[in-house]
Amino acid sequence: MVKLMVGMILDQRVKRHRRWLLRAVTGLVALVMQFGATVWADQYRSRELKGPIDNRQTQRSIAELEADLKRIDDAYGKASTARYLARHYAAEKDIDKAASFYLEALNGEGLADVARLQTLRELVNLYWKHKRWQPLLDAVAGFEGGDIQPDIDIRLLEALAALNLKRNKVAVSAANAIRRDNSDLTLEQWQQLLFIFYRGGSYANAAIAQQAVIERSEPDLAAWRQLTAIYLKQKNWREAASALEAARQQGLALTLADQKQLRDLYALSKNPLAAARVQQELLQTGQLKSTADAWERLFSLWLQARELDQAIAALKKASQLAPSTERWLQIARLQMQGAHWQDMQQSIEQACQKPLDDQYVGRANLLLGVSFLKQGQHEPARRTLINATLVGGENDKAAAYLDFMAAAPATYQEESAFYGPCKPTWAPSPRRATVAAVSTADLTKAAISSPLVTFNVETSPAQTLYVGEYTVRIDELESRLMPLAMQLGASAVKNGGKISGPMHFIFPEAPEPDAKALHFQMAFPVSKKPRRNSRYKVLKDPGFKAANWVYDGAPDKVIDGWIALYKSVLAAGHTVTGVSRQVVMDTENASRDQMKLLLQLGIE
Numbered sequence: 001m002v003k004l005m006v007g008m009i010l011d012q013r014v015k016r017h018r019r020w021l022l023r024a025v026t027g028l029v030a031l032v033m034q035f036g037a038t039v040w041a042d043q044y045r046s047r048e049l050k051g052p053i054d055n056r057q058t059q060r061s062i063a064e065l066e067a068d069l070k071r072i073d074d075a076y077g078k079a080s081t082a083r084y085l086a087r088h089y090a091a092e093k094d095i096d097k098a099a100s101f102y103l104e105a106l107n108g109e110g111l112a113d114v115a116r117l118q119t120l121r122e123l124v125n126l127y128w129k130h131k132r133w134q135p136l137l138d139a140v141a142g143f144e145g146g147d148i149q150p151d152i153d154i155r156l157l158e159a160l161a162a163l164n165l166k167r168n169k170v171a172v173s174a175a176n177a178i179r180r181d182n183s184d185l186t187l188e189q190w191q192q193l194l195f196i197f198y199r200g201g202s203y204a205n206a207a208i209a210q211q212a213v214i215e216r217s218e219p220d221l222a223a224w225r226q227l228t229a230i231y232l233k234q235k236n237w238r239e240a241a242s243a244l245e246a247a248r249q250q251g252l253a254l255t256l257a258d259q260k261q262l263r264d265l266y267a268l269s270k271n272p273l274a275a276a277r278v279q280q281e282l283l284q285t286g287q288l289k290s291t292a293d294a295w296e297r298l299f300s301l302w303l304q305a306r307e308l309d310q311a312i313a314a315l316k317k318a319s320q321l322a323p324s325t326e327r328w329l330q331i332a333r334l335q336m337q338g339a340h341w342q343d344m345q346q347s348i349e350q351a352c353q354k355p356l357d358d359q360y361v362g363r364a365n366l367l368l369g370v371s372f373l374k375q376g377q378h379e380p381a382r383r384t385l386i387n388a389t390l391v392g393g394e395n396d397k398a399a400a401y402l403d404f405m406a407a408a409p410a411t412y413q414e415e416s417a418f419y420g421p422c423k424p425t426w427a428p429s430p431r432r433a434t435v436a437a438v439s440t441a442d443l444t445k446a447a448i449s450s451p452l453v454t455f456n457v458e459t460s461p462a463q464t465l466y467v468g469e470y471t472v473r474i475d476e477l478e479s480r481l482m483p484l485a486m487q488l489g490a491s492a493v494k495n496g497g498k499i500s501g502p503m504h505f506i507f508p509e510a511p512e513p514d515a516k517a518l519h520f521q522m523a524f525p526v527s528k529k530p531r532r533n534s535r536y537k538v539l540k541d542p543g544f545k546a547a548n549w550v551y552d553g554a555p556d557k558v559i560d561g562w563i564a565l566y567k568s569v570l571a572a573g574h575t576v577t578g579v580s581r582q583v584v585m586d587t588e589n590a591s592r593d594q595m596k597l598l599l600q601l602g603i604e
Contacts, residue, residue, distance in 0.1 A: 062088060075110030082108070083119055090122070095130050099123065106143070113148040124154050133161040152178055152189055159196050168200040176205065187216040203233045221252045228261070241265035241274075256287050272304035280314075292322035308338055325351045325360050332367045345371040352421040358493045362393035364422040369401060382407045383419035390415060390486070391424065391493045416483030426489045426499045426524055452568040453561075455549040457603065460541075465504070465523040466492045466530055467537045473517050488522055488536065497530030502584045510578040544581060546600035547574065555595050565599050577602035 066085060072078040086101035102123040106116060120143050127136035140150055140158045150158070159174035175196040179185070185193070194209035210227045217223060224247035231240035244262040248254055254262065259278055266275035279298045282288035295318035302311035312334050319327040328351035335344040348368045356364060365387035372381035382405065388398035389410070418427050468488045472480050485503060492499055506521040529538055547569045551561035569576060579602035584595070 075108050077110065079105045079108045079110030079115075083111075086119075087122070090126055095126065095132070098126060099132075099135065102126070103139070106139075116143075117148050117151065120150065121154055124157050128157050128161070131164070133165050136161045137165075152182060152185070156189065156192050156196075160192070163196055163199055168202075171196050172200040172202045172205065175200070176202075179205070179208070185212070187213065190216065198230065203230050206230050207234075207239070219250045219252060221247055221254070221258075224250075224252065225258070228265075237265050237269035238271075241269055241271070256282070259287070267301065267304075272301045273307070276301035276305055276307070276310070290317075290321070292318040292324075295321065296327070303334075308334060312338075319350070323350075323353075325356060325364075329360065329363055329367065332371070336367065336370065339374070341371050341374040345375070349421055352423075355423050355425040355427065358391065358424055358426075358499055359393070361391045361422060361424045361493075362388045362395070362398070365420070366394040366398050366401075368420065368422055369398065373401065373405065378405060378407075380420070381405065383414065384422070386410045386414055387418050387420065387422065390418070390490045395494075412483070416486045418486075424489065424493070424499070426503055427486070451564060452571060453549055453564045455547045455565060455568055457545070457574075458548050459543040459545045460600070462543050463501075463525045463541050464527075464529065465539050465541050466497055466499075466526045467506075467521050467523040467539050468535070469521050469537075471517050471519045474515070477518065485522055489524060491533060491536055492524055492526060492530050495530035495533055496528065497526045498528035499524045500527035501525035505582045507580045510580075544579075544600060544602065546581065546602050549599050550585065551597045551599055552594070554593060558595075558597060561597075561599060565601055569601055569603060574603040577604055 062085070065081065069078060069081045069085065072081060082101045082105040086098045086105060089095075089098035089101065092098075102119060105111060105119050106123070111119060120139065123139050124136055127133075127139065137158060140154060143150055155174060155178050159171045159178070162168075162171035162174060175193050178189075179193060182189075190209055190212045194206055194213060197203070197206035197209050207227060207230045210223070210230055214220075214223045214227065224243050227243040228240045231237075231243060241262060244254065244258060244265065247258075248262075259282055263275045263278040263282075266272070266278065276298060279288070279294075279301055283290060283294060283298065288294055295314050299311050299314035299318060302308075302314055312331055315327055315331050315334075318324075319331065328347050332344045332347040332351070335341075335347060345368065348364055348371065351360070352364055352368075365384045369381045369385035369388060372378075372384060382402065385398045385402050385405075385407070388394045389402075418424070466488070468484065470480075470484060472484075489499060489503070501524070504521075504523045504525070506523060508519065508521065523539075526538070530536075532538075547565065549561070549565045549568075551558060553561065566576075581598075581600040581602075583598040583600070585598050
């Protein structure tokens, strides 16, 4: 009876815990199978390590293990065996087989989450090592690890693989996720993110990564330069300048090239004050060569920063190194803004130490007139403002100042000559004009008794001439020539022409010995044609064949020069045409005692 009761109780317990018993048996079988697989693997490994064995035996052992893998029903045993085989084939460099066994281990359900993550890591590194970019991406995308997700190193390799496939958006997105989800990235990880962002064209993120690298590293100028370069990719001049400035604040020694770049970046970011300070420091410390261009660059920066006194000082330095009419007139205009009238006058006088090109004559006289006016010097102001009305450019402004002064109208004599220092290169002097005409008129009366001179027979280059034609009594030449020359030059400039050479006196025919009047032309070479004018002509001069000789001597001895040339030409057997020209060669250095002329006697 007792035996029957015990049997019934046992039968009930067995039925109640049948499922538990089945699980226990299954687990035991799995444990045995796994133990067997592990022992087998260890035996294979020990054989491999102990020394040379028959390769066929090795292959047979692996083949047997592969065959047993198909018969293993336990998920853990199957996954562990697959992973072992994957590692074996990875060591043998059979990448395809290794990958297939890794995937079999991952796709099964036998591995714990931590083991699955390690298996994925091994597979990803295998793909990375052998440049299998797409399979790497697929493996990471297909990973299911429960609560465990691919770690940072795996995600970095994922992003790098996408980058190698030129899927920049995918790479940047993956890198951004890493940056967003992890606050404790290492220096090496930030460096990898920097590479991904930069190569992926995400320069804003690259700048963030580079800043993180800088924060985690020792002070390094190269790192700041790299950050600057990243900002330059974005054309973010302000932040690029800030990066270089931060390097300087760290005590890092910027090279001259770095400091020039910092200056330029400040200028581009509309911070001319900071740019000017860098430029001035470079000049003052001698790092930058002191040239007119360097000081003019500093002037421009100070001017943009509205630092007027500093700008004037810099431009003065440039003008001292390379005298320039334009620079001195700029200085004068700035001094005008600051109401420094005496300094303004001195600057204009510096500009007018030599005869001026046409483009500067009106402006210089206008500024000089204003400086005189503001100092209470009304008559000099009036005369220089009249000068400004004689040529183009500032006529209206000069006339407005004259009206404001209620100045007396200009006389004929005042319109016939420039007053003061600011004259054009073509402005004739009474002495030069008279000598040019009278010497040729007296030539036919002279005795041919002078010594011979050496001359050249040349045809002058073709040119365009702005010509006035005149017949003037010889006894009126001295009073008439100067106003006529002034009117000719002023007309050329006012009508949009550009005078490109000294005035020519042209004598179409030799005068009669007892002639009371002289017929001649005055002409200015022009590089830009003036507008048409009924009083003057624009002529194409094809070139003038002549015996040419340069006279360099006293103005009152020019006639002797002509006689010597005339005698020499005849002695050489040439036939003169009766046409002659005289050109002033050195207008700047001509004086009452010395002048340089080109005498041209036409020959057949």
